[in-house]
Structure formats: C-alpha cells, structure tokens
Amino acid sequence: MQTMEQISKELLEALWQLDPVQATNLGVSGFEGMLPPVNPDLRQELCARISRLAGQLKELLESGVLSASEILDAEVAIANIEAKMAQEPRKEDWRANPNWYVSQVNNGLNGLLTKDWESTEHQVEAIRRMVEAVPGFVEDARRNLIVSSIPKEWIDVALQAISGHQRLLKNSIQPFVQDAVGYNRAFDQLCQASIRAMGEFGRYLEDIRPRATGSFACGRSYFERVLQQVHMVDMDAEELREFGLQKIQEYESALEAAAKSIDADKHWTQLIAEFKEDHPTPDTLLDSYFNEGRLAEEFVREKDLITIPEGQTWAVEPVPEYSRATHPLGYMRTSPPFAPGYHSVLHITPIDPNASPERQKQHLRDNCYAFQRTIAFHELIPGHHLQACLAKIGVSDLRKNFRSTVFVEGWGLYTEVLMAEQGYLDEPATTLINLRNALWRAVRVVVDVGLHAGGMSLEEATRLLQEKVRMEHHMASGEATRYTFSPTYQSSYLLGKEQILKLRSEYQQKLGEKFTLKAFHDKLTSYGSIPVALVRREMLAGR
Secondary structure, eight states: OOOHHHHHHHHHHHHHHHOHHHHHHTTOSSOTTOOOOOOHHHHHHHHHHHHHHHHHHHHHHHHTOSOHHHHHHHHHHHHHHHHHHTSOGGGSHHHHOHHHHHHHHHHHHHHHHHSOOSOHHHHHHHHHHHHHHHHHHHHHHHHHOOGGGOOHHHHHHHHHHHHHHHHHIIIIIHHHHHHHHOOOHHHHHHHHHHHHHHHHHHHHHHHHGGGOOOOOOOOHHHHHHIIIIISOOOOOHHHHHHHHHHHHHHHHHHHHHHHHHHOTTSOHHHHHHHHTTSOOOTTTHHHHHHHHHHHHHHHHHHHTOSOOOTTOEEEEEEOOGGGTTTOSSEEEEOOOTTSSSOEEEEEEOOOOTTSOHHHHHHHHHHTOHHHHHHHHHHHSSSSHHHHHHHTTSSOOHHHHHOOOHHHHHHHHHHHHHHHHHTTTTOSHHHHHHHHHHHHHHHHHHHHHHHHHHSOOOHHHHHHHHHHHHOOOHHHHHHHHHHHTTSTTHHHHHHHHHHHHHHHHHHHHHHHGGGOOHHHHHHHHGGGOSOOHHHHHHHHHTTO
C-alpha cells in the first residue's frame, strides 16, 4: 500500500487536472492557461482515478497507522470526494450548467490577470493559451450539455456571463497584453475569435431555451448527503428548515426590540431606511471601505483578540467590470492557500456612471456607512482575510485544498457576534443593520432547503427574501438565482456561526479560568478550513 504522502500527492494532481482553473486560483503552479478537460472519456478516467485514490485513503484511515493530523486530512478528503462522485451524472456542471463553461473561461482569465507572476512573458503566454482554447471549449459545451437537464434560469445567467466575457477581453485582457508587449495582431485575432465563439454559444443557448426543462434542485438525497457527510452537520433537510425558521423568529424579535429602544414609533425597516441615507459619495465609496477595514484591524489589535501574522496585507479594489452584473455589492478574494505571502483583496462594485440617478442613489444607500462597518471586518480582519491567512500555516497540502464553507462562512458570521460583544457595533445604525444581516442569513437557510429539497420555486424564494429581509426585487431575485448553484452553501453561514459559538462555550467550560478569547481563536483557526465538527472533536480532546 502507498504511503499517505504518496496518495495525497497523486490525489491532488488528479483533482487539479480535473479543475486546472481552480488549481491556478488556489495558487498552484503548472496549470496556468489550462481549461478543464471536457472530453467525456478523459473526465471519466480522471474521476475513476480520484475515486480509486480516495478508496486507498479510506483503507489507510481504517488501518490505524495514521497520525492525528493525517486522520483529519483523510477524513476531509474522503468526505468531499465521495459526495462529489455521488452526484447524479446528468446534474453535473459540465452536463447541466452552461454557465459553468463561461465562468471557467472568465474566472480563469481574471485569475491569470490577478496572479503574482515571476515574468510578464509567462503571464501573457498563459493568457494567450486560454484565449486560444475558448472556441473549442464552448464547442465542446454544445456537445456535452444535456438540454433536458438544463434549468432555464441557468441559461439566463450564462447569457449575462457571455456579455461579461466580451467586456473582460476588450476592457481588461487586450489592454493588459498591449501594455505588456505592444499591439499583437495575432493575439487580437484570437480575442475576436473568442468573442465570436461566445456569441455563437449564446445564440445556441437562446435557441434551446424552450427545451431546457431541467431543475436547479439537487434533490433531498444529495442535499442531505452534502450536509451530513461534507459539512458533518447532524441534521436532515426538514430539521435544517426548522432551524432556519426558529432563527428567523429570533432575529425578527431582536430587530423589533432594538427598534423600540431607538424610537418606539418607528418600525425597524423605517429606521434602517433612514440610516441608509448616511452614505459615501461615488468618489469616496472604495476609500470608505478601506478606512473601515483599517479601523477594524486597529480595534482587533487593541483588544488582542487573535494573533495576526506578520506580513499580512489587504487592499480594497473595484470589482472587474465583466463581473459587476453578478456581484452587485462585491466579493472577497482571499489569499490563495498555495500562493506565497498573505495578501487578500476586497472587491467593491463601484457606481455605474451609466445607471440612472435613482439606481446610483440606491447603490450608495446599499453601501451606507453602517453597512460598511458591519461588513468590512467580516471580510478583512478578523474575518475572511485573516482566517485564510491562518489556514495556510502549518497544515498539509491536502487539507489546504479542501475548504469547509461551514467553517469559513461560519467564522465570518461569528466575527459579527464577536465584534458586537466587544463594543465595536454599539451605535443604533450598526446594531440594526447587523441584526438585519443576521435575519438575512436565517432566511437563506429556509430558501436553501426550499430550493434544493423542498420544491420552492425561484419566484417563491425571491418573494421570501423581499418579505422577510425587505430586499428590493432586483436584489432578491439575483440572490435567489445565485443560491440555485450552490446547495447547502447558503446554510453554511448560520450553521457555522452557531457551531463556533457552542464550541467556544464548551472550550471555556473545559479550560475554566485559563480560557482567553485570543487563545481560543488561535487554536480554532490553527486546523485549516475544515468542518467545525472535526475542529470541535480535536479541541475538546486536547489535540
């Protein structure tokens, strides 16, 4: 039998061959410029190899020869791989999701732009290879996609992404290459061919839309398998739904009580509407997020809540133009686990100068100062940026490759509780908006279960977000559509937060007077981004 080290190395290589774009974005070298294999025989061969290696890991795990750290590695890898391989073949992304193909290209090219390179020459060559591969890649998509398995909603998202591809090439890729090496006619022709191919793919998707009758729901069986096996949450779908409903009631009551303490004559929605009038200008939007991040970092250092590694840095930058339609507020790009250094970027969607004055005003209201204060530390310090940096220290490559959303998103949400406890969110506006955000995460649980295991329609999910969280229709519809791509993900936030809070209480009881928040946080974040259930087992066992 092979050793743990040998199996891990082979397994990671096979996983990265199956998804080279993700590998590159994780900071792995050797896959730059490659798109995923979409030949059915090759994918089947790679999946069979991955399953075989996971089986060997299971044999090692059962043999009793692994160390405590290796046991964690094996458990996480086996759980993720077995759940992935259990998905119904017709529902796999490369068979049912046209947006998967467009996103692989767009995310791949954007990753090549943002990656740290030793030479611009190698960067340009990787970009050239990927652009050149696009026409063949989307042609394969037309052969691979099973029309009857495609949800209409995913066609609409893919068409948006196709429009984004054109903007990405024209506004980012071509200017970068021209600045780097000068105008290159051959590269310009490759870009035009890529844009044409994507356009043809879009027309194909519009043609097949009437026959696209697939469901975005992953189904109760698969949903529960991921929930219980990957996230290691001891609930079924109905229990998870009841958990979400209970939390909705809890946060609605907290919002009503908080609103009464501020102004007994006003509903919380009215107060938040007033608080949202205090917002930055279009010119100061990104700077105000940076300032909030800096203030939060200073607060965490002053309170000595967690160890912050030397050399960590973060920045606030605009969302790339090509992806602004699907990221109305922004997103976080944390330090890649296999890349050197500790640098992350919070991307914020700037004001669209071509939008109507009303739409621009709404965008600024959505990014009001109170919202920024509640979200900046969630994303930066002590939130996702810091956790991603700490997850790179002292853990195996195998564990770095797998990321438990229950831990990662749970940590982000836990920091909101932590910072409120420490007095950072003690103003009426931040108190209400923080509670509103907590309600939003609870509604996500009910929507998540409903969409994937409860027969909820996209319209019903949109309506629930509007009624409970008071989202505007366009934002609620975009949120609900995004949830269709990632079963169990949206439940991860609240599940993880609750598990971390429970573990903190148990750990404090175990240590007694020796307990400190900093020691707890340092220990909690030292295992990498693995399920909280496994962290709990190790911490309470003293390992």
